[in-house]
Amino acid sequence: MNIDDIDHIYRSGRHYDCLFGEPCMPFWLALVKQSGAPVLELGCGTGKVAIPIAEAGFEAVGIDLSEDMLREAHRKTAGRDLPVHFQLEDMRSFMLDCKFSLIALPSNNLSHLLTYQAAEACFSRVADHLEEDGVFVIDAFVPSLWLLTKNPDEDEILSEYDDPDGKGRVSVVVRSLYEHNTQIRRNTTIQRTEGAPDVVGHLNMRMYFPQELEALLHYSGFEISGKYGGYDKEPFSTTSSKQIILARKTNWPTKRLKSSQPANAV
Ligand SMILES: C[S@@+](CC[C@H](N)C(=O)[O-])C[C@H]1O[C@@H](n2cnc3c(N)ncnc32)[C@H](O)[C@@H]1O
Known part of the structure; x- marks a missing residue:
């Protein structure tokens, strides 16, 4: 990976941690308690989401493009017996030897997929790594x-x-x-x-508009099982500044089989 491809604020994990506040962990931990582990975080940075998940006892894997962000994640977890693993990977092309109960794209990381083709590539990787009953969670802002x-x-x-x-x-x-x-x-x-x-x-x-994101998920083989306007799970509305989406893999083969059966089939 060429360093020019990495945005400047992600070239120093230590500065990044000073720049931004903490993610909303009660929201993420409630989801993980429902889905179970293992959990995969796409664009994990310095581990602000993955580490608390592991501290709560759930196995977590974090992938990121920036070596410096991962260095900071490793430093924070060194010598601690936590079920967390960090790996240098691109969320558009990763291939891991494991399936996950929950895959998270938190902290507006969706916007780092700079074209719809990049989003499609990422969602295809997610589909391949998600358990059949697993959940894919996207936390992004609404372009205002x-x-x-x-x-x-x-x-x-x-x-x-x-x-x-x-x-x-x-x-x-x-x-x-x-x-x-x-x-x-x-x-x-x-x-x-x-x-x-x-x-x-x-x-x-890149700005992802709400209907565009729904369409991308649909054509990538996902169906939306929840859509919220914030971390309190308030409904997504005309004034929401966030779009938080819970998506599951659409069971295409079963659906096609069902709809192709004649109405009088037994
Ligand atoms: C806003 S930070 C979020 C970090 C962490 N999730 C958090 O909540 O603090 C976005 C992260 O996505 C990473 N990133 C950007 N493009 C990526 C890609 N194609 N594959 C993997 N990681 C990527 C950046 O290096 C950065 O660490």
Whole structure:
């Protein structure tokens, strides 16, 4: 994997952990308790979801493209007897020797699939690795008009934190341009540390519209068993800012057989 393919904020696991807050673990743990293990997390980063799942006693595997994010995940779990395993893999092409009861695509990771063909490739890998009664969970934001029409010259502060190596206060500023043709929001990230030159990088995120995502899942052989607007499992509505989807594999052969039977068949 070429380092240029990895968005800048994922090139240092230690900075990443300072940049963003914690995922909603009560939501994920409730799902895992229902589905059982093993659990696969796609784009596990530094292990913010996979490690608490393993700490709750469930076997978990996390895959990610960024060696540095995985290094941090390994550091956090080193010497602890946790049922968790991390592996360098691309979620568009992974092949593991195991099937899973739950496969999670959390934390807006869906947006890192930059084309619908990349989403199809990923969903096909998911279908191959999911137990017949397993569940595929996607946690993504809804592309809002506000997000898509932002002035590309306007700076937005993404995060401010103390440098993990004690080099001072860091602020990460972002400028975004939405492309109508690719549905990609191209973010320029500027990392500013006191007394150091700015580090300019990129963060590309494809926007997935709710009906488009439903169609992609449908044509990839999944049916939706739950759709929520937030972690409290409130119904997905006209004003939801999140789209949380629980999908199961469609049992194509059984369905085809049933519908192709004549009405009077016994
Ligand atoms: C927003 S972070 C989420 C990390 C973690 N799930 C969390 O909640 O903190 C997205 C992660 O997806 C990874 N990623 C992006 N594209 C990927 C791909 N094609 N295959 C595997 N991982 C990918 C990035 O390296 C990054 O670690």
